[in-house]
Amino acid sequence: MTDESVTVYSVYMNRHSWISLSQSDPRALYLQVIEQIQRRVAVGDLPPGTELPSIRQLAADLSVSVITIKRAYLELEREGTITTRQGKGSVVADRPGLQSSMAQRELDEHMNQAARLGILLGLSKSEMQRRIAEAYEKSQRKRK
Amino acid sequence: MNAQAIRILFLKDLFLSRWPLFGYLVGGLASAAVACLPNEAAGFIGFIMMVTVTIAAGIHLIGVLLLAESADMTRTFVMSLPISLLDYSVAKIAVVLVTFLIPWAGMLASLMVMVFVIPEAKPGVLPFLVMVFLFMLAGFCLQLITAVITESVGWTIVVVVLGNVLLNVFLKELREQPSISSLIESETLRWPPLALQIISVEFAAICVALGVAVLFQLRRKDLA
Amino acid sequence: MSAVLDPPLGAIAAASLRGVSKTYRHFHLRDIDLEFATGTVNGLIGPNGAGKSTIMRIMMGLVRPDRGTVAMLGRPASSSESSAKREIGYFSEDMRLYKAETIAFHMQFVRSLFPDWDERYAEELLDRFGLIAKQKIKGLSQGQRVKALLLLVLARRPKLLILDEPTNGLDPVAKQEVLSELMQTVKDEARTIVYSSHHTQDIEQICDTITFVDRGRVIASDDRDGFLNGWRRFRLQAPGSWVPPQIAGLRAEASFGNLRVMTIDRYRPDVEEQLEASGATLEGSEAMTLEEIFLATVTRGREECRR
DSSP states (O other): OOHHHHHHHHHHHTTTSSOOOOSSOOSOHHHHHHHHHHHHHHTTSSOTTOBOOOHHHHHHHHTOOHHHHHHHHHHHHHTTSEEEETTTEEEEOSSOOOSOHHHHHHHHHHHHHHHHHHHHTTOOHHHHHHHHHHHHHHHHHHHO | OOHHHHHHHHHHHHHHTHHHHHHHHHHHHHHHHHHTSSSHHHHHHHHHHHHHHHHHHHHHHHIIIIIHHHHTTHHHHHHTSSOOHHHHHHHHHHHHHHHHHHHHHHHHHHHHHHHHHSTTOOGGGHHHHHHHHHHHHHHHHHHHHHHHHHOOHHHHHHHHHHHHHHHHHHHHHHHHOHHHHHHHTOSSOOOOHHHHHHHHHHHHHHHHHHHHHHHHHHHOOOOO | OOSSSOOSSTTOOSEEEEEEEEEOSSOEEEEEEEEEOTTOEEEEEOOTTSSHHHHHHHHTTSSOOSEEEEEETTEEOOTTOOTGGGGEEEEETTOOOOTTSBHHHHHHHHHHHOTTOOHHHHHHHHHHTTOOTTOBGGGOOHHHHHHHHHHHHHTTOOSEEEEESTTTTOOHHHHHHHHHHHHHHTTSTTOEEEEEESOHHHHHHHOSEEEEEETTEEEEEEEHHHHHHHOEEEEEEOOTTOOOOOOTTEEEEEEETTEEEEEESSOOTTHHHHHHHTTOEEEEEEEOOHHHHHHHHHHHHHHHHHO
């Protein structure tokens, strides 16, 4: 990463303000980083081509381990949200793949958990479907 | 050995001991002045004061500069800096010795000057004073190696008390030697063979003690 | 040590210990083998008295091991050798400054021994840590004392930081300030931190590799994600006659009626399937916190010792 880009980011990131991690969030820190970067990209705060801070810079700014940020960047790269060029740092991809495999996997995991609980409570398949539909509508109303 | 590091450590400790050092220097010079008053009682009191200041300075400086450093864990801080054990030991022993020598030499030097300056004074007393002062210096060196080896306040005090007792025995023995006791009231400065022998033994003891202190510090395995 | 974090600066480890042992009357440090790659933050976790501090003192040459070799920044650690210490910053919880003197006195003392002392950074740290140079050490609070010591360490810009319990006894604000300042130093990938604590949360937050120490031994050492991904806890419903499947690292932790709690330290995604195939019903499969992983590792290690 060049000196220039570091300055650019330290101006608008201003330590901690850009991404906020929560200790009480049960998900691993790297997942939180991934999600928040995805969200920034999705709402257009980080347009395609925006340079991201270097792994070490972001780790220092968030006071988390380098390995956490490295893992988040690798994952974001794999699913196409960002691209990394050797020695040049990472930028937001031209067409970021927002239908992330990460989120898909997380959804699957929640679904499995829900199904397991449903079986434990002795709910029928149709009852489960009804409840999911209900939850879906509730969330949709909230977003509006 | 890193001369620069030793110099920095030495100056640091000299600075740390600045207040006690100043106090003992002033106390020592005042005692020497009292000892030179033209009055026998004053002379005796001044002599006792000088001995007291010397003993107090020895204990205090060893405590502040040597024992406190391991007890207060400041040595861990110092040894985390780019300093080798040899640098540390040499600087430490040198600074403890020098801080003791400052009031010690201040007293001895002012006595020497005054013996020649004051008309009524009897210069013959000088060899006696030198023997006593060297005895106290040797005693201090013994305390120093005890403190270095044991790092214990208790043992150091035992050696201080022992040194004090020996000093009294030494003074008594000296006065009972005709060749020495005759010096005290003598108008002329003479160095009888016995006095020279005692002085050389004292010098040798001082050198051995300092050597042992440095060697022991170097053989130490753990510093923290 | 770490697959994700290749040492960026060639093969030279910032610090390594080989077969290091040290015997005290009531404590043995046994066969410590550790390697810390350049550019990483490395955590040592262990209960009080586990040997973390002794390991660090040996690394600093303050304690001479009975056996084994130590290399720091490519040079042997030794009490007669001072050159390696020029690039190492050591902080230990039980380290003290001169009580009667000011922070400024200590800054000047340390500066005189380090040609690379960064005075501007030192001033910055004074400001950021809320310290006043003219303050005497004896008037400082515990947190200020730690910050003053860290200032003296950080302002000489060491390549390797050895920090023994730096956040012990700090309030949450001071702790965060300290952690954040430490992470600033590893922005430079030539710098390495070895950090000990018995607070697993601090270690989990900033460390890339983690080593568990208990009773004078290294009982586990891996990169952070190796621990966090490798361990899982399962809650199962299984009849009394159920025999757990043979899966490497799978262990029963507790049982209550038909409920079984199992942990595994070599988790793979197919473990749940194997468990269900063996006739148990999976009620829950949870990731574990570093603290739980540490406790489980210590318990397993002690049991193995006893056997």
